[in-house]
Amino acid sequence: MKKFVWGFSAVLLLTVFAGLYFKGNLQNPGVEKTEFLFDTYCSISAYGHDAEEAVDAVFEKLREIHKITDFYSEKSEISRINSAKKGEVITLGDDMYNIISAAKKVEEASDGAFDISLAPVSSLWEFDKDGRVPSDGEIKKALEICGGEAIVFDAATKTIIKNADDAKIDLGGAAKGYAGDVAVKILKSYGVGGAIVDLGGNICCVGENRDVRDKKWRIGLQKPFEVAGEYDQVVHIDEGSVVTSGTYQRFFEKDGKKYHHILDPKTGFPKETDYSSVTIVGESSLYGDCLATACFVLGKEDAEALAKEFGMEIYFK
Ligand code: ADP
Ligand code: MG
Secondary structure, three states: OOOOEEOOOOOOOEEEOHHHHHOOOOOOOOEEEEEEEOOEEEEEEEEEOOHHHHHHHHHHHHHHHHHHHOOOOOOOHHHHHHOOOOOOEEEOOHHHHHHHHHHHHHHHHOOOOOOHHHHHHHHHHOOOOOOOOOOHHHHHHHHOOOOOOOEEEEOOOOEEEEOOOOOOOOOOOOHHHHHHHHHHHHHHHHOEEEEEEEEOOEEEEEEOOOOOOOOOEEEEEEOOOOOOOOEEEEEEEOOEEEEEEEOOOOEEEEOOEEEEOOEOOOOOOEOOOOOOEEEEEEOOHHHHHHHHHHHHHOOHHHHHHHHHHOOOEEEEO
16 A cells, blocks of 8 residues: 555544546446445445446445344344354354454454454443443443453354353444455456445545546545534545544433443443544555554554554544
């Protein structure tokens, strides 16, 4: 991945201008499609060789990954894991294995700041509904079956074993990243000239932006807590991934206090920080996703060291 350039000043949510750059080229019109998956709007824009077929193939695969990782669907692979009994050997499908394998590496490297086994705690907060503040007792009890050895992963046999019947995993901090990497792989296999994959805060760029002279992609970063499209910074990037984890996308308010969805595994409460978002730029979107969440939880210094360890660039806003 080549170096990118930041414009202007502080920012947050990622907005892609792909559509803008594809418009008006009648000789070889670009393709732009959007679907609601992973609880967010997922858009792909592409041009060039077999672009339409490529984008369709990507969405087919994204639907599959969504189905596997959907925490709320009883039929998902993740629900099969979450409803398994303590001690049962659970064999993972390839996609699930890839996600959990990366998640476990980031969990280890971040000293548990990223923790997919936090599901029993995150469920208590009901971010998927209107949100509620759990009691200290509820959080304490749920934390007992999270972290450390709650989920024992064996890479060699591609299996996991839970250490409690109620231990559960939540891939909300990793699944979109994995989907982004898979999308890139498919788009490249079709030989598209260029493409942008936007999975709500997770952006992947492929090939060249043919409509600008420097061939770089423009990614606008939205101002925190502003309406969509209100951005004050633009990232210029070649191939690669830009992932942002922030407090301003998913939160609820109770008695005048804001509660966002990135939890500190040590306390079970939303992590309180001096910044509103962490952006990770690098090659892999799966690692970028896990790291953005992990780095949000870690202090600034540890976060910088962690990003460096994985060869990623990090930005706080
Ligand atoms: P977004 O889903 O908005 O892109 P993130 O990638 O930061 O944001 O993922 C946040 C989601 O990850 C939460 O909604 C929850 O499902 C899960 N999560 C929250 N805290 C953690 C954590 N410390 N480690 C791993 N996953 C977490
Ligand atoms: Mg994440």
